[in-house]
Amino acid sequence: MQLAVAGERAIRDKMEAHIQAIQTRGYGTHYGEGSQYTPVAGASQVKSSCISWAMECTGAAFRAAGQGALWDTIASRTRAAHLRGMVLADALVRIAGWKGVYWNPDTANPCDGEPEHPFSYVVARSNSTYYNVRIEDLVIDFRPTTLPMLHAPVTRPREADLRGIQALAHVPFWVGCARGGAHVFCGTRVMVSEFHVANDATDRNAIELVPLQRYDWLSGIICVPPGVWPGVSPRG
DSSP: OHHHHHHHHHHHHHHHHHHHHHHHHSSOSEEETTSOOOOOTTOOOEEEOHHHHHHHHHHHHHHHTTOHHHHHHHHHHHHHTTSOHHHHHHHHHHTTOOEEEEEESOSSSOTTOOTHHHHHHHHHHHHSEETTEEOOEEEEOSSOOOEEOTTOSSEEOOOOOOHHHHHHTTOSOEEEEEGGGTEEEEEETTEEEEEOTTOOTTOGGGEEEEEGGGOSSOOEEEEEOTTOOOOOOOOO
């Protein structure tokens, strides 16, 4: 729990520092490596990306919990693999004992129509893996796509399954990947904390908090520190 709480604090403190710096000096603490921003000479600014931001917060959490050496092993392995998100997820699960949790807001009818989302759900359900990383639980169907009723001009609402979201609300810190690691982020409870690689240091939204229920990336893995995942309750 200490590590998870430290991760939550890292997200909060680092985001607040970025916004405060913009308000006081006109530019923040971080800028995207894909932006055209030129850092201010002599200023303390970090060139970042989605995975770099997630690793920065996660590293701060490990060190605050007295697990700096373990984090160095995980970070070294991830950097050696050219910062691949699924390498980070696999290391957190296999080396640090984190739990892999699959998430997908609509396992049958994703709003973008992409087949990856229902396919990854089938794999997660049948093989307990997401891109070969072990899965132990599911946060699914919490935002079902509204489908038109047959031969009717109105829509048929589908019941949302909020059990997974309710479980996630008890988790202070986690690390996530979508699209097989194409996008990496961290999070606190039901909020995704992500870094936008194209944004510069003057943009307060370079680091953004977004509710998972409204997140545009529609399936992936959430890695949860040991001892904090409450589990998804069975339907009563």
